[in-house]
Amino acid sequence: MTAGTVQALVVCSTASGAVTSAGGPVSCGTDAKGNPLYLSTVQAYVVDPASAGYFDAIATPFDYTQAFGFWSVAFTSVVGLYFACLGIGTVVNFLRRA
Template sequence: MPLGSQAVVFVCQRTAPKSALFVAGTSNQIVCTLPDGNNGFLVARPSYVLSPESEAFLDAVAAPFDYGLAAGLWSLAFTFVVGLYLVAKSVGMIVSMVRR
């Protein structure tokens, strides 16, 4: 399942781009207004744009680690392994008694 797609995003940045296509002082620069009111330059950048359908997955991944749940799962697994060991040990003792 892709989380998004690649796209070209236009961004207004403070400094002029350092490209051969954009020469300072020429008419091939597009001027835009920054949020602080100063002028900037419109620049195209390749970006990875997330799709709205992936929001639930990303929110679940970004959730903080739940130590209580991890401790509960670890103790359940540990109890299961110890219980399995005790059952195998008692079955082994019964089998050894029957052999004698």
């Protein structure tokens, strides 16, 4: 399932682009510094409106509480596994020397 399509868009940019009117670039005003802006074409990935909900769900704020919970479980599991393996190694060494 595609979330959108690649389309040609017309935007204002500082470079005089391929959009022309009677042989010259089309001006669309100036930027904050007074530099002239011209219409130009770019290719962009345009999201389908039906897929907008998917991207909105991804863009939710980061939940630090949930991340802390996941990290705590993972860290506790690693430390627990370390001590379990340490105990097994101690028993194996004891049996090997006995």
